[in-house]
Amino acid sequence: xxxxxDSKSEFKNLLVQTExxxxxxxxxxxxxxxxxxxxxxxxISFSLSLFSQTTIPNLSVFWGILITLLFILIGIVFDIIxxxxxxxxxxxxxxxxxxxxxxxxxxxxxxxxxxxxxxxxNDVIGxxxxxISGASATTIAVGIASSMNLDLLFVNLTVAAIAASCxxxxxxxxxxxxxxxxxxxxxxxxxxxSIFYKG
Numbered sequence: 001x002x003x004x005x006d007s008k009s010e011f012k013n014l015l016v017q018t019e020x021x022x023x024x025x026x027x028x029x030x031x032x033x034x035x036x037x038x039x040x041x042x043x044i045s046f047s048l049s050l051f052s053q054t055t056i057p058n059l060s061v062f063w064g065i066l067i068t069l070l071f072i073l074i075g076i077v078f079d080i081i082x083x084x085x086x087x088x089x090x091x092x093x094x095x096x097x098x099x100x101x102x103x104x105x106x107x108x109x110x111x112x113x114x115x116x117x118x119x120x121x122n123d124v125i126g127x128x129x130x131x132i133s134g135a136s137a138t139t140i141a142v143g144i145a146s147s148m149n150l151d152l153l154f155v156n157l158t159v160a161a162i163a164a165s166c167x168x169x170x171x172x173x174x175x176x177x178x179x180x181x182x183x184x185x186x187x188x189x190x191x192x193x194s195i196f197y198k199g
Contacts, residue, residue, distance in 0.1 A: 037123075041124050053135065064140040071129040078122065083178035085182075090112070093186070096187075105194070134160070
Protein backbone atom coordinates (compact mmCIF):
# COMPACT_ATOMS: atom_id res chain seq x y z
CA UNK A 1 0.00 0.00 0.00
CA UNK A 2 2.85 2.39 0.92
CA UNK A 3 4.58 1.56 -2.35
CA UNK A 4 1.44 2.49 -4.35
CA UNK A 5 1.11 5.84 -2.54
CA ASP A 6 4.80 6.54 -3.04
CA SER A 7 4.49 5.65 -6.73
CA LYS A 8 1.47 7.99 -7.13
CA SER A 9 3.34 10.80 -5.39
CA GLU A 10 6.34 10.38 -7.71
CA PHE A 11 4.04 10.33 -10.74
CA LYS A 12 2.33 13.58 -9.62
CA ASN A 13 5.74 15.24 -9.14
CA LEU A 14 6.73 14.11 -12.63
CA LEU A 15 3.51 15.60 -14.07
CA VAL A 16 4.18 18.94 -12.35
CA GLN A 17 7.76 19.08 -13.67
CA THR A 18 6.56 18.18 -17.19
CA GLU A 19 3.93 20.96 -17.11
CA UNK A 20 6.59 23.48 -16.06
CA UNK A 21 8.83 22.43 -18.96
CA UNK A 22 5.90 22.64 -21.39
CA UNK A 23 5.14 26.22 -20.26
CA UNK A 24 8.77 27.24 -20.79
CA UNK A 25 8.84 25.62 -24.23
CA UNK A 26 5.54 27.27 -25.26
CA UNK A 27 6.97 30.67 -24.36
CA UNK A 28 10.00 29.99 -26.58
CA UNK A 29 8.18 28.63 -29.65
CA UNK A 30 9.66 30.36 -32.70
CA UNK A 31 6.67 30.69 -35.05
CA UNK A 32 8.77 32.45 -37.73
CA UNK A 33 11.19 29.53 -37.82
CA UNK A 34 8.35 26.99 -38.10
CA UNK A 35 6.77 28.91 -41.00
CA UNK A 36 10.19 29.31 -42.67
CA UNK A 37 11.13 25.63 -42.34
CA UNK A 38 7.71 24.49 -43.62
CA UNK A 39 8.04 26.83 -46.64
CA UNK A 40 11.64 25.72 -47.34
CA UNK A 41 10.68 22.06 -47.09
CA UNK A 42 7.68 22.54 -49.39
CA UNK A 43 9.70 24.35 -52.08
CA ILE A 44 12.64 21.92 -51.98
CA SER A 45 10.41 18.82 -51.84
CA PHE A 46 8.20 20.07 -54.69
CA SER A 47 11.21 20.97 -56.86
CA LEU A 48 13.03 17.70 -56.24
CA SER A 49 9.87 15.65 -56.69
CA LEU A 50 9.38 17.30 -60.09
CA PHE A 51 13.05 16.76 -60.98
CA SER A 52 13.07 13.13 -59.80
CA GLN A 53 9.84 12.27 -61.64
CA THR A 54 11.07 13.71 -64.94
CA THR A 55 14.80 12.84 -64.88
CA ILE A 56 15.51 9.75 -62.76
CA PRO A 57 13.17 7.32 -64.63
CA ASN A 58 15.44 7.74 -67.69
CA LEU A 59 18.57 6.57 -65.84
CA SER A 60 20.16 3.12 -66.18
CA VAL A 61 20.07 0.56 -63.34
CA PHE A 62 23.72 1.32 -62.51
CA TRP A 63 23.07 5.06 -62.06
CA GLY A 64 19.86 4.29 -60.21
CA ILE A 65 21.76 2.16 -57.68
CA LEU A 66 24.52 4.77 -57.37
CA ILE A 67 22.08 7.65 -56.73
CA THR A 68 20.04 5.56 -54.27
CA LEU A 69 23.15 4.64 -52.25
CA LEU A 70 24.47 8.22 -52.40
CA PHE A 71 21.25 9.74 -51.05
CA ILE A 72 20.83 7.03 -48.41
CA LEU A 73 24.38 7.87 -47.26
CA ILE A 74 23.66 11.63 -47.26
CA GLY A 75 20.50 11.00 -45.21
CA ILE A 76 22.47 8.93 -42.67
CA VAL A 77 25.28 11.52 -42.41
CA PHE A 78 22.85 14.39 -41.78
CA ASP A 79 20.92 12.27 -39.27
CA ILE A 80 24.22 11.75 -37.42
CA ILE A 81 24.86 15.52 -37.47
CA UNK A 82 21.33 16.24 -36.19
CA UNK A 83 21.73 13.82 -33.27
CA UNK A 84 25.27 15.07 -32.51
CA UNK A 85 24.10 18.71 -32.30
CA UNK A 86 21.44 17.85 -29.72
CA UNK A 87 23.81 15.58 -27.71
CA UNK A 88 26.97 17.75 -27.72
CA UNK A 89 28.25 19.65 -24.66
CA UNK A 90 27.97 23.41 -25.23
CA UNK A 91 30.60 24.22 -22.55
CA UNK A 92 33.33 22.53 -24.61
CA UNK A 93 32.70 24.91 -27.52
CA UNK A 94 32.51 28.03 -25.32
CA UNK A 95 35.95 27.09 -24.04
CA UNK A 96 37.25 26.55 -27.59
CA UNK A 97 35.64 29.81 -28.75
CA UNK A 98 37.41 31.75 -25.99
CA UNK A 99 40.69 30.43 -27.40
CA UNK A 100 39.55 31.45 -30.93
CA UNK A 101 39.61 27.90 -32.28
CA UNK A 102 38.37 27.82 -35.88
CA UNK A 103 34.76 26.62 -36.12
CA UNK A 104 34.05 26.93 -32.38
CA UNK A 105 31.94 30.09 -32.80
CA UNK A 106 29.74 28.35 -35.39
CA UNK A 107 29.53 25.25 -33.15
CA UNK A 108 28.26 27.43 -30.26
CA UNK A 109 25.64 28.98 -32.55
CA UNK A 110 24.56 25.54 -33.77
CA UNK A 111 24.32 24.25 -30.21
CA UNK A 112 22.25 27.27 -29.09
CA UNK A 113 19.88 26.53 -32.00
CA UNK A 114 20.13 22.73 -31.68
CA UNK A 115 16.40 22.14 -32.24
CA UNK A 116 16.47 24.12 -35.51
CA UNK A 117 19.70 22.54 -36.77
CA UNK A 118 18.43 19.04 -35.89
CA UNK A 119 15.08 19.77 -37.58
CA UNK A 120 16.86 20.90 -40.76
CA UNK A 121 19.34 17.99 -40.79
CA ASN A 122 16.94 15.21 -39.79
CA ASP A 123 13.68 16.38 -41.35
CA VAL A 124 14.42 18.65 -44.33
CA ILE A 125 17.51 16.80 -45.60
CA GLY A 126 15.92 13.48 -44.64
CA UNK A 127 12.84 14.35 -46.72
CA UNK A 128 14.96 15.34 -49.73
CA UNK A 129 17.00 12.13 -49.52
CA UNK A 130 13.82 10.08 -49.19
CA UNK A 131 12.35 11.64 -52.36
CA ILE A 132 15.47 11.07 -54.46
CA SER A 133 16.30 7.58 -53.16
CA GLY A 134 12.65 6.52 -53.53
CA ALA A 135 12.50 7.67 -57.16
CA SER A 136 15.84 6.07 -58.04
CA ALA A 137 14.81 2.81 -56.29
CA THR A 138 11.78 2.69 -58.60
CA THR A 139 14.13 3.14 -61.57
CA ILE A 140 16.24 0.21 -60.35
CA ALA A 141 13.13 -1.96 -59.97
CA VAL A 142 11.85 -1.16 -63.48
CA GLY A 143 15.30 -1.84 -64.99
CA ILE A 144 15.76 -5.16 -63.18
CA ALA A 145 12.20 -6.34 -63.88
CA SER A 146 12.42 -5.58 -67.61
CA SER A 147 15.92 -7.02 -68.12
CA MET A 148 15.21 -10.24 -66.17
CA ASN A 149 11.54 -10.55 -67.16
CA LEU A 150 10.38 -10.52 -63.52
CA ASP A 151 7.15 -9.30 -61.90
CA LEU A 152 7.51 -5.50 -61.50
CA LEU A 153 5.43 -5.32 -58.30
CA PHE A 154 7.55 -7.96 -56.55
CA VAL A 155 10.86 -6.36 -57.66
CA ASN A 156 9.62 -2.87 -56.73
CA LEU A 157 8.60 -4.00 -53.23
CA THR A 158 11.91 -5.86 -52.76
CA VAL A 159 14.06 -2.91 -53.88
CA ALA A 160 12.01 -0.47 -51.75
CA ALA A 161 12.36 -2.78 -48.72
CA ILE A 162 16.15 -3.06 -49.24
CA ALA A 163 16.48 0.75 -49.55
CA ALA A 164 14.35 1.28 -46.42
CA SER A 165 16.34 -1.35 -44.47
CA CYS A 166 19.66 0.27 -45.47
CA UNK A 167 18.36 3.71 -44.44
CA UNK A 168 16.92 2.62 -41.08
CA UNK A 169 19.86 0.31 -40.28
CA UNK A 170 22.37 3.01 -41.19
CA UNK A 171 20.58 5.61 -39.08
CA UNK A 172 20.35 3.21 -36.12
CA UNK A 173 24.12 2.64 -36.23
CA UNK A 174 24.69 6.36 -36.85
CA UNK A 175 22.66 7.46 -33.83
CA UNK A 176 24.78 5.41 -31.44
CA UNK A 177 27.97 6.75 -33.07
CA UNK A 178 26.62 10.34 -32.97
CA UNK A 179 25.81 10.18 -29.24
CA UNK A 180 29.25 8.77 -28.38
CA UNK A 181 31.20 11.21 -30.60
CA UNK A 182 28.80 14.18 -30.49
CA UNK A 183 31.37 16.90 -29.60
CA UNK A 184 33.82 15.75 -32.26
CA UNK A 185 31.12 15.46 -34.97
CA UNK A 186 29.69 18.91 -34.19
CA UNK A 187 33.16 20.45 -34.21
CA UNK A 188 34.09 18.91 -37.58
CA UNK A 189 30.74 19.95 -39.10
CA UNK A 190 31.04 23.49 -37.71
CA UNK A 191 34.60 23.74 -39.02
CA UNK A 192 33.42 22.88 -42.56
CA UNK A 193 30.46 25.31 -42.33
CA SER A 194 32.74 28.07 -40.98
CA ILE A 195 34.59 28.11 -44.32
CA PHE A 196 31.40 29.52 -45.91
CA TYR A 197 29.73 31.11 -42.89
CA LYS A 198 31.54 32.98 -40.12
CA GLY A 199 28.63 32.92 -37.63
